[in-house]
Structures are given as C-alpha cells and as structure tokens.
Amino acid sequence: MKNYQKYQRGYFMPPCESNRWVKKEYIDKAPVWCSVDLRDGNQALIIPMSLEEKLEFFDLLVKVGFKEIEVGFPAASDTEYEFLRALIEQDRIPDDVTVQVLTQARPHIIEKTFAALEGCKSAVVHLYNSTSLAQREQVFKKPMAEIKALAVEGAEMLRDFAEKTPGNFRFEYSPESFTGTEVEFALDVCNAVIDIWKPTAERPVIINLPATVEMSLPHVYASQIEYISDRLHCRGNVQVSLHPHNDRGTGVADAELGLLAGADRIEGTLFGNGERTGNVDIITLAMNMYCHGVDPGLDFSDMPSIQEVYERVTRMHVYERQPYAGALVFAAFSGSHQDAIAKGMHYREDHDPEHWNVPYLPIDPSDVGRMYEADVIRINSQSGKGGIGYLLEQQFGIDMPPKMREDFGYLIKGISDHEHRELQPKEIYEVFCREYVNVLEPCRVDSVKFTERGGMFAEVGLKVNGVSHPATAVGTGRLDAVSNAIKDSTGIHYTLVNYTEHAMTKGSTSDAMAYVGIINGSGKIVWGAGRHNDIITASVNALVSAINRRDRVE
Template sequence: MKNVEKYSRGYYMPPVQSLKWTEKEYITEAPTWCSVDLRDGNQALVVPMSLEEKLDYFQMLLEVGFKEIEVGFPAASETEYAFLRALIEQDLIPEDVTVQVLTQSREHIIEKTFEALRGVNKAVVHLYNSTSVAQREQVFKKSEEEIIEIAVKGAKSLKKYAAETEGNFQFQYSPESFTGTEMEFALEVCNRVLDIWQPAADNKVIINLPATVSMSMPHVYASQIEFMSDHLNYRDNVILSVHPHNDRGTGVADAELAMLAGAQRVEGTLFGNGERTGNVDIVTLAINMYSHGVDPQLHFENIREIISKYEELTRMRVHERHPYGGELVFTAFSGSHQDAIAKGMKWREDGECQYWTVPYLLIDPKDIGREYEGDIIRINSQSGKGGIGYILEQHYGLDLPAKMRENFGYQVKNVSDRLHKELMPTEIYDIFMREYVNIHTPAEFIQYRYMQNDQYETVVAIRMDGEIHEFTGTGNGRLDAISNVLQTELAIQYKDLVYKEHALEIGSRSNAVSYVGITAMDGTVHWGCGIDADIMTSSVKALFSAVNKMITSTQRAFDKEAHLTKK
C-alpha cells in the first residue's frame, strides 16, 4: 500500500510501566454492563428507531438482563426527550434498573437534560468533553487548561441541577477521545472532575475511559486503563468504566484486557452496532466469559429470538459468521470437522463429562438456544462421511457401518457438487433410500422358507425378467444359505460379506434395518440396506440390494468398455 509514511501512532503510552494485568489468566466475574444501544447504536442507524421501536428495544434489553441502559441524549432531539419522559411517566423502568443519559459539558444542554429527568427513580448523568490532542488543536483550538475548564464547569453544573431536580442521580464523566490523549493530561482532567464531585462509598462516581477511536493494539489500551486505575483519586469510590469502539476490529479484545487491567464496567451494544465499525459487542464479551465458566449475568439462552427482534427494530443484519449469534458459526461443512464433532458428541453420550470439550465447538450450542440438528453439521460438496453419517443417525436413526458411510459420503458429495448447493437432511435421506435401500432390480427378492437341520436349507423365490424362480441352497445360517443361492444359481461371484443390523424407529412403525457389504472379485465393495418389520427379511433385502448394485455396476462397466471398443 502507498502513502504509509502519512500515518503515525497517535496514541500515548503511560509514563510508567503498567503491566500487572498481564499476570491474570482470565476474567473472574462479570462487570457492570451498560447497554448503549439506544444512544450509540440508534444514532448509527440509517433510519433511527421511532419512539415505539425504542420502547420495544428497551423492553428487550430488560429481558436480556441489563441493569444499566443509556436511553439517549434527551437535549439533542424531541424524540429522545419524549422517549425518556415516556419511560418515567409510564413507570416503565424497573426499580433495580438505572437509566443513563448523555450530555455535553454545556450548561443549557445540562439544564435541558435534568428537565427531562424529573421524577426518575435513578439515573446516571453522563458528562463528556473531548480531550485528545487532535480535538484540542483542530476542533476546539483550546489549551489544556481551557479543556479542563470545560470539564470543571460541566461538573459543577451537574451538581447544581441535580440538587434542584426531583430524582436520584449518579454522575459519570468521560474524557472523550481518551485514546488520543496524553495519559497525564487525561488523569488530570478526571481528577479535577472528581475533586468537584467528591465521590463517597454511598455516592460513587463513574469514570468512563472510551476508546472513542480505537488507535492502538489492545495491550496498549490495557496499560492505559491500568495506569488510570492506579492513579485516580478516590479510587475506592470510583467505578472505572470502558467504552471501546471497534475501528481496528479489536473492540472485544480491548474490553477484555481492560477488565484485566481494572475496568469494572463496560459500555457496549448488542452485536456491536454503532458508529463506523461499531461499539464493542456485549453478546460476544458475555458469552466469551460463559465459555470460561463465568456467569456473565446476562441472558442469551434464546439468542435467535433476540436476533430476530434486533434485526426487526434496527433494520440491521447479524452476519452469518458473527460470533455466537451468526447463523453459520456452529456449522461445520468440512469433512474432518464434521467427523470430529460427531465423534465428540458420541463420546459425551457414552460417558459422564463434567466439562464441555467437543472439538470445534467452543460452547454447547443448546445453551444459547441453538439446535444440533440443522445447526452443527450441514452438508455440501466439502463434507465428509462422518458428518453425512451423523445426519442420517440423528434425523433418521440410521447407523451405517463405517465403510458404508464412506461409500455413501462420496455419493452425497457428488450430488452436492453437481447441483452446486447445500443438501438438506431430507435430500440426504432420499439419496440413501434411492441408492441403497430395498433395491429390487434386476433380481427381486420375493420370499423365502427354510428348514433347520445340520445346515440351514433355504428355498428363496426371485423374480427376474418378469418371471419368478425358486432356488434351494444351504449354508451355516439363513443369510449364508441365500447368499450361496445367489452365487451358485445366478453365477454371481463375491466375497467378504459384511453384515450389521439394528432396530429402527421411523414414525409409528417399529422396523429393523440391516446393512450388507460384499466385495466383487475385482476388489470393489458394494453396499445395500434392507428395511422391514422382520429382522431376517431386512437382512435378505440388504443382501439383494448389495448384489443388485454390484450387477448394475458390472453391467455399466461392461457397456462402457464395449462402447470404447466400438469407437
């Protein structure tokens, strides 16, 4: 890429080393979550939500379990003002839920904000002003002291109007564009605000450190957060919050490392909606914690319903590969992946497993409302025998022998490749029934009867070319006797007969299913399946199916050779 020299690293490392967070292995408890879907998320929509849609979205956030919800910037528009008033006047805010509102550090905006908050049970009033070098120099053209004064005036105004307004209020301050601010200056601004608010154990203040623009690798952000956590005044009475954006695609990593570094609270959105590349995705963050055995204190057990509501109200789409929520994230098309998943699921069924360790599946899809059937293993031309066999077993109770799975797998993949499409379970089942089950041409099994003596003597009726013939054979069992009939009377040669059977339940009929594999004299293996209410009859039908497939294959090969010779 050209013009790389025009870019520099616009972030600032802490003046002292801040690396204690590197000694921690994982996050041990859920942070306080604050949804900013109705502010950051809503302002990023092509068509912002209406009042009614915002009320619906607010209800969904309550059902997910959020206890802090930023509901908007009430001084910015009539819709946001009306939305907050509707929540308060219609008593729609549960007692254990705190709403949050945003305000710039300008007195008339602060005044309008508190006007909208009259009578609220509990609210966080979120004050911000920008502190970065770029904003100071290019946008505001103000000195450091002038930027501090903006924050200080705003902090004083919050105290003033909170004292004059009916309601319960908690204060929050954000040095906006924190990641582009010198750490010493960011610390000074925050401490000056804290000095005004005088946080106490029963009146804690939130200091929010946003990656308004993600500018560094996540470990730098973590070091910045740790520096601030170590040096903020009144630290025991300060709730340290982060608000990562996703410009570099590292929003989740930024938030996770920030929590290791001392952040106690995270602001974000469902599925990462927000300006530019979005806010940090709280769904991913929460379920990441869940995958480590830590309760995130949010409810995503019905993630499909949440996605449906989210897409309806935002007119946005959750991408198929979005972590946890995407339609395809638990789906394996690859043959080796499918085989490992199928064996892992079988391993769990056969033993008592304390922990979830299925290959390729970070969490159990059922824990978030996803189903094994149709979600995990789906079939296309890249799929393998394990996945295809898994589909037949899970959906239809057909437990094919391993070698037969391989044989059938090639047939299914060839169909998918030829049609250039994914195959549904019903289509896979139809292929199996058509190609393997109860094949009756060119030799159709009609019936058999046997007499047990030193050897099983069996009479079998076969229809060929429209005529029924009866043949008698002997063997060390009924199936062996019929096999001998086919080889001697019909002059069909094969060896190494493989047999498997099991009970089969399809609908209300209890059936038996048998599988037979035979090896032709040229070494090719042919498989057949028989299904019948009688287990012995199903085994005979399986044998006839395998023999018929061998006869047909041999005839095709003969016809092809004759055609080539003629040419």
C-alpha cells in the first residue's frame, strides 16, 4: 500500500479555534429532518424508481413523519418533472409537509423549476453551485470571484422568479463540495447569498453545508460548522443544514457532531442510500437520539414495514447488521450474551425499572416492531444454556432447572454443530419433547394408588417392555414412594436428586410440567420431564422418563 503517499488532506481547518461543541454531552433535541430519498437516493439507484414507486415512497415518508421532503430536480428530466406535477395535481402533499426541489444557478433551469411548482402550496427551492478548490481549478477553471458571482446571480434569479410566481417559497443554498472549500470562502459566499434573500423569522433561509465528499475526521467537520454558524449574517433567521455523505464511513458521526456544533437541520436518507457509500442514515441518526431519551420526531415503530417498502421500491437490500433495522442487530448467538439478556429480561419482570437497561440490548426491540422470540435469542452451535432455556420459557412455557438447561443446551449445540445451521424455536421445542418428555418405554407406570401407612405407601401399576410388574413401597412422599417401588421391583439402581414442577403458562392453561434428575450407575445426572393435566401423573412420567433415558448417558 505504498500509494498512500499520493494522497493528502484536502480539507481546510477554520482559521481560529471553533470547538465549543466538544463540551456538549448529547444532542438534546431533534433537528428539522429533510428526506432526500426521492432525489439524492433515487439518482444513486441502479434502476431508478418509477412514478408509482416514487408516489408510494413519498407516502411512506409522510407516514414516518417527515415535514420536508426533497422530491427531485424537476428541470433535469421529464420523469422528475412529472413526479412533482403528480404530487401537486393529485393533491398528495399534506398541508404540513413542504416539498423541496433542486436547481442549478442557470436561468432556463430556474424558470422550468418554478413552472413545475405551479399550484404548490409550500416549497423550498434549493440552489447550489460547487465552491471547492478542486472544482474551481479542474472543472470550472474559474477564480473565487467568479464562483461567488455565480452563487449571487443564482440567488437573485430565485428571488425574482419567486416574486412573480404564486406560492409560498423558501430558499436554500448549498456551497456544494463544502468539505473541500476554504472555510472563509464558503462563509463569504453564503453571506453574499443571505444578503440577497434577506431572511425573516416568517421566511427563514436554509444554508446547507454538505459533506458532498467526506474528507476529514468528524471533529474537523464539526469545527467547520461551528465557525460558519457563528458568523452567518441574520443567524437568527437562518437554518444551518447538514448533508453528510459517508465516504469515510462516518456520516452519522459527522451529522451528530455537526448538530452539537450548531446545525439545525439534517438532509439524509432512509438506511443511508445515496451516491458512492451513501448519504447519512436518518434512521440510525434518529434512533441514536431515541436511545438517549430524546424524541426524534420521526416514527420508526414499525421498522419491518418501512424496510419492506424500501427494499421493494429501491431494489436495495438492508444489510443484516444495519443499526436498529438489520435482521441480526438484536440477535444474540453467544451463550454469555444470551444468558445476560435472559437474566436482564427477568430482572425487568421482577423489578419493573423506570428506564431500559438490559445487557446487550441498547433499545427495546419491540419499540421498532421487532419480537424477542424471533429476533433476540438465536440458536446455533455458539449458543448457551441461558439463551436456549430462555427461548423455551418465553415461547413454550418450559422452565427447566438450571442443571437440566445445561444438559439440554449441550444437546442442542451438538445438533447445530453437526448440521452446521441455526435451529428454529419450533425445532428446539420438538427436540426437547422427543428427548425428555413422557419417555415411557421400556418402563412405564399405568396407575398409582397412594395411602398413608407410617409414611406414603404406593401401589404402582408398572410395566417393563410390556410385561406387568406390580410394585409397592413406602417413601417420604409420593414421588419417593413410586421411585422406591420401581427400584424394588426392577432392580434398577439410581438416586433421585432433583424434582421441580410448574404450571404451564404458554400454550395451555391446565397442563403441568415436572422435571426429575437422577444419578445413574455411572454417577452422571440424567434428566426426564413429564407433562400431564394431573401434577402427580406429570411427576411420575418425569421420573420414568429419566429412568428410561439413563442408558443414553452411561
């Protein structure tokens, strides 16, 4: 990788210290959100959305709660123009939603843009021109003064067209490729535009400072934002907007630090779709605020439905590890993680704490429409007894003793390892029932009668390999009496060491489940389970199941 020597840091630090943002702990309120999925996101798709798909996506953005939505570059193509006209003519834009359109600083493009907006109740007209050193030298071959003049002329044209066009129009200006622009020059251009538009409290101006190409560490971007934010004309009537891309993989960090540095507004896309490595992911950004107890002002409570529409109309795939939305972001395969989550969830049930603080789960999955049973505990060869036991408990009401969970956990891990795949909850339950529950051959008990005779006396209708073995014995309790009768009649040697029971809480309102552990002739503990609507029968079945399983672990 010797070619690193041909690269340099192509960004510009502010001429003075601008780092008050460092002292802020977190973002305490949501910014103004503007979705650019239908413009920036759409132009980055291999197959751009059709008109019908754009309309469906627009409706989704409205449902999520966006109040500002960039709908395209209407002068760039007939498709973009027709989409805007469809929104207006079909009256699909709610009164509290403002559409945004993009335009270059060229007269015929601005004229067509305003023609496309005819009949629109409210719109932001977004003017841009590139200001970076690289663009000035290599693309436009113009000095700073001419680049600034282009922005000024565009601002004047927007002002003049808006004055003669019916409608409520606000203006936005972007010094495109801001991150590669000298900060003082970017400030100078932005202030020249502000001076022409003369913003008021009723009609504020948006100054958008895009990381068109992400070039620096996030703290540099934040310092640039703070420097400009502090020095903009009419700052009280100006919204500082950010439009971060993700070339360095830190688009979310750019946006977060930029908000700490004074920005008021964010332009981004759902799931970060956009040019190259994408735009800032608004879902991640908003949910990061949410997990700090801040209302993001957007509704992602049904993330699976949002993902379904997004994937269908964009033909893009939401990565399984995508923050908050990916199929595996809440999944725990590790045994220690599963055990901690299970214990954390039990703690919540027992203590009902005010705030969410479950290990390994930064937010409650149900807040974004995900289910614990399907999304949190996932079972493969890396899983442990805690997760497997928790899954059976939550989905099927099976609450095994801790040592039995360990025994069953090794069994399930062995199956997953051998078959080299994840096991689904139903499969795990079926293995449990097949291996442990009501294993009544070769030994079975068809009837039991109990009486008090100086202890608990049991008359047991016992069969072994189909042959009756009437058996009686006295014990300290019912199960002990049955156990003694079986041992006396068959000569089988074992020690009863564990017995627990509980009512079934999932899938049935009447059955009981019992668990028995015995130590076999090799000194190893063997487990059995019994299920029945009579607790005594369930207990006897659990004992018999353990006896019948004893040879499996010899």
